[in-house]
Amino acid sequence: MTKEEARRRIEELRELIRYHNYRYYVLDSPEISDAEYDRLFRELQELEEKFPEFVTPDSPTQRVGAQPAEEFGTVPHTIPMLSLDNAMDEEEVREFDERVKRFLGTDEDIEYVAEPKLDGLGVELVYERGRLVVGSTRGDGFVGEDVTQNLRTIRAVPLVLLGDPPERLEVRGEVIMHIEDFRELNRRRAEEGEPPFANPRNAAAGSVRQLDPRITASRPLDIFFYGVGQVVGREFSTHWEVLQALRSWGLRTNPLNRLCRNVDEAVDYYRELLKIREELPYEADGVVIKVNRLDLQRRLGEKARSPRWAIAYKFPPRQATTVIKDIVVQVGRTGVLTPVAIMEPVHVGGVEVKRATLHNQDEIDKKDVRIGDTVIVQRAGDVIPEVVAVVKERRTGKERPFRMPERCPVCGAKVVRLPDEAAHRCTNSACPAQVKERIRYFASKNAMDIEGLGVKLVAQLVDRGLVKDVGDLYFLTKEQLASLDRMAEKSAENLLEALERSKEREPARVLCALGIRHVGEHVARVLMDHFGSIDRLAEASADELESVPGIGPEVAGSVVDFFSHEENMRVLEKLKRAGLKFEVEKEAAGPLSGKKFVFTGTLSSMTRSEAEELIRKLGGEASSSVSRRTDYVVVGENPGSKLERARQLGVKTITEEEFLRMVGKG
Numbered sequence: 043m044t045k046e047e048a049r050r051r052i053e054e055l056r057e058l059i060r061y062h063n064y065r066y067y068v069l070d071s072p073e074i075s076d077a078e079y080d081r082l083f084r085e086l087q088e089l090e091e092k093f094p095e096f097v098t099p100d101s102p103t104q105r106v107g108a109q110p111a112e113e114f115g116t117v118p119h120t121i122p123m124l125s126l127d128n129a130m131d132e133e134e135v136r137e138f139d140e141r142v143k144r145f146l147g148t149d150e151d152i153e154y155v156a157e158p159k160l161d162g163l164g165v166e167l168v169y170e171r172g173r174l175v176v177g178s179t180r181g182d183g184f185v186g187e188d189v190t191q192n193l194r195t196i197r198a199v200p201l202v203l204l205g206d207p208p209e210r211l212e213v214r215g216e217v218i219m220h221i222e223d224f225r226e227l228n229r230r231r232a233e234e235g236e237p238p239f240a241n242p243r244n245a246a247a248g249s250v251r252q253l254d255p256r257i258t259a260s261r262p263l264d265i266f267f268y269g270v271g272q273v274v275g276r277e278f279s280t281h282w283e284v285l286q287a288l289r290s291w292g293l294r295t296n297p298l299n300r301l302c303r304n305v306d307e308a309v310d311y312y313r314e315l316l317k318i319r320e321e322l323p324y325e326a327d328g329v330v331i332k333v334n335r336l337d338l339q340r341r342l343g344e345k346a347r348s349p350r351w352a353i354a355y356k357f358p359p360r361q362a363t364t365v366i367k368d369i370v371v372q373v374g375r376t377g378v379l380t381p382v383a384i385m386e387p388v389h390v391g392g393v394e395v396k397r398a399t400l401h402n403q404d405e406i407d408k409k410d411v412r413i414g415d416t417v418i419v420q421r422a423g424d425v426i427p428e429v430v431a432v433v434k435e436r437r438t439g440k441e442r443p444f445r446m447p448e449r450c451p452v453c454g455a456k457v458v459r460l461p462d463e464a465a466h467r468c469t470n471s472a473c474p475a476q477v478k479e480r481i482r483y484f485a486s487k488n489a490m491d492i493e494g495l496g497v498k499l500v501a502q503l504v505d506r507g508l509v510k511d512v513g514d515l516y517f518l519t520k521e522q523l524a525s526l527d528r529m530a531e532k533s534a535e536n537l538l539e540a541l542e543r544s545k546e547r548e549p550a551r552v553l554c555a556l557g558i559r560h561v562g563e564h565v566a567r568v569l570m571d572h573f574g575s576i577d578r579l580a581e582a583s584a585d586e587l588e589s590v591p592g593i594g595p596e597v598a599g600s601v602v603d604f605f606s607h608e609e610n611m612r613v614l615e616k617l618k619r620a621g622l623k624f625e626v627e628k629e630a631a632g633p634l635s636g637k638k639f640v641f642t643g644t645l646s647s648m649t650r651s652e653a654e655e656l657i658r659k660l661g662g663e664a665s666s667s668v669s670r671r672t673d674y675v676v677v678g679e680n681p682g683s684k685l686e687r688a689r690q691l692g693v694k695t696i697t698e699e700e701f702l703r704m705v706g707k708g
C-alpha cells in the first residue's frame with residue numbers, strides 16, 4: 043500500500059467509524075454487528091501504527107492518550123450553567139405555568155419540552171469547527187473543572203461532529219452510568235476489595251473526576267445532551283429545534299424527550315415516565331419542563347441562579363428512614379455471606395421495603411451500622427434496597443454492633459475471609475444454602491429456564507435430600523415430587539415436562555447455568571463458539587483459554603479451577619447421562635442460514651429465548667435491535683418501538699403464525 047492509499051483509507055475508515063458511532067449511539071439503530079465494527083477499528087489501528095504520521099488527536103483510536111494530570115485546570119463557562127427550581131407536586135407545576143403566563147401577559151397555552159431529568163454529572167463540551175476542544179464539569183455553574191481528556195474517553199461523545207455543525211458550539215449534557223453497569227462495576231470492586239460506589243450518580247461523577255483518563259476509560263459511562271450554551275453561526279427559534287440539531291450533529295439526545303402543547307400534556311408526560319421509571323436503564327429523578335420558544339425564554343430571563351422558563355418536577359424520593367430490628371446473614375451461590383438488615387417496613391418510592399443489603403463487614407464498619415439504629419435506606423432502579431447511612435442523632439446507646447459469624451449460619455462450616463477480599467465465605471460447597479442458590483441459578487430464565495422450579499420447591503428438594511446438585515434434578519421421579527408439600531400430581535407432571543424441555547438448551551446455556559465464576563451468558567457463548575463442546579473446554583489449559591479473544595486471566599483461572607474439582611466433574615457426568623447437550627451442533631446450512639431475526643412483543647407459543655434458540659439451531663441469527671440488516675421482525679402481542687423502527691427502515695415484519703410456519707412448527 044502506498045502512503046497516499048494509506049492516507050485515503052485512514053480517512054475513509056474514520057468516516058465510517060464516525061457514521062457507525064452515530065447509528066449506534068444517536069439513532070440506537072446499528073447497521074453493522076459489533077464484530078464488523080471491531081474489524082474496522084482494528085484496521086484503522088493497524089494502518090495508524092504503520093503510518094504514524096497520519097495519526098491525529100481526533101481519530102477514533104485516540105480517545106485515551108493523555109498522561110495522568112497533576113490537578114484539573116479550570117474552565118469558565120461563557121454562559122453560566124444555571125440550576126433548576128424544583129416542583130414537588132402537580133400543583134407546583136401548575137403554579138409555574140401560571141407564573142410563566144402572568145410574566146408574559148398571556149392566557150394562551152404555553153408550549154413546553156419535557157425531558158427525563160437524568161441523575162448524573164452535568165458537563166459542557168465545546169466544539170470549534172466541529173472538533174471537540176474542551177470539556178468541563180458544571181462546577182459552581184460559572185467555572186468548572188477541565189475534564190477534556192476524561193470526556194474524550196466516553197464513546198458516546200463524538201470527537202468530530204457530523205453534518206453541518208456551527209462555527210462554535212457549547213453543548214451541555216449529563217454524564218450517567220447505566221444501572222446494570224453500575225452494579226457490575228460494584229461487583230468487581232467488591233471482588234477486588236475496593237469500596238463500592240453508593241449510587242450510579244456517584245459512580246459517574248467519581249469516574250469523570252479521575253486524574254488518570256485511563257481509569258475513566260475503563261468505566262462504562264454514557265451521556266445525553268440537553269441544551270446549549272453559546273452557539274456561533276447558527277440561530278434557533280425553539281428548544282425542540284436545538285435538540286433536533288444536536289441529534290443531526292451526532293450528539294445523542296434522549297429519545298424520551300417530548301414536545302408538549304401545554305402544561306396538561308407535560309403533567310401527563312410526568313405520569314407516564316413515573317410509570318416506567320423502574321424499567322429505565324438509568325436513574326432519572328424527575329422531569330425537566332422547559333418553555334419551548336427561545337424568544338419567550340429570553341423574555342422570561344432568570345432570577346438569582348435559575349431560569350424562570352424551566353422547572354424540575356421531581357419524582358418521589360427513593361430514600362426513607364426506618365429502624366434496623368436485626369441483622370441476619372445470607373449465604374449465596376458461591377458461599378459469600380451477605381449481611382442483611384431486617385427493618386421496620388417502610389415505603390420507599392412507592393414500594394414497601396423490609397430488608398436491605400449491608401454488602402459486607404467492611405461496609406458495616408465504614409458506615410458504623412448497628413442493630414437498633416435508625417437508618418436511611420435507598421432503592422435504585424431494580425437494585426436490592428441498601429442502607430446508605432445511620433442517623434447518629436437518633437442513637438440511644440442501646441444499639442448493638444454486628445460481627446460476621448465464625449461458622450456458617452446454615453451448615454456450621456468454618457467461615458473464612460480470603461486475603462484481598464471484602465467477602466466472608468462459607469467453606470463448605472455442599473452447604474444447603476449454596477446448593478439451593480446454585481440450583482435456582484441453574485433453573486433461572488437466562489440459564490436453563492426451567493419453569494416451576496421456584497424458591498420453596500428448591501428448598502424442599504434440598505432439605506429432603508432429594509437433590510444434592512443440579513444433576514439430581516433430572517433423575518427425580520413423579521412419585522418423589524408428588525410426595526412433597528403442596529405439590530399436586532399435575533404440577534409434578536408440569537415440572538418433569540419443564541425439565542425434559544430444558545434438555546434441549548444449547549451447550550452455551552448449559553455452561554452458563556453451571557454458575558462458574560466470571561462465566562456469564564456472553565463469556566459462555568464465546569467459549570462454546572471456540573471449543574465446540576463442554577468436554578473440550580474442560581480439558582483446556584489456562585494458556586489455551588487466554589488465547590481466546592475476549593478471555594482474560596480471571597476467566598481462564600476460574601474455568602480451570604472449576605473443572606479441576608472432582609465433585610464438579612461428577613455433576614457434569616450426571617447432566618450428560620441425563621441427555622443435556624454438551625456438543626455444539628453444526629448445521630452446515632440450516633433453512634434459516636444467514637437470516638437475521640428480531641422479536642418485539644410477547645409470543646404466545648413459546649418464550650423469546652426458546653424462539654431465539656430455535657433460530658440459531660436452524661442456522662439463523664437472533665438479535666435484539668432492528669437495523670437495515672435485519673431480515674424479519676417477528677411481531678408478538680403488544681409490540682414495542684422495534685415495530686416502529688422496522689417500518690421506518692422498511693424491514694419485513696411477520697406474525698407469530700408466519701414465523702412458526704417458517705421454522706416448521708406451524
Ligand code: D41
Pocket residue numbers: 123124125126157158159160161162164216268269330332349352
Ligand atoms: O437531565 C438532566 N439532568 C437535565 C438537567 C436536563 N435534561 N435539562 C436541564 N436543563 C437545564 C436548564 C433548563 C437550566 C438548561 C438540566 C439542568 N438545567 C441542570 N441540571 C442541574 C443543574 C442544571
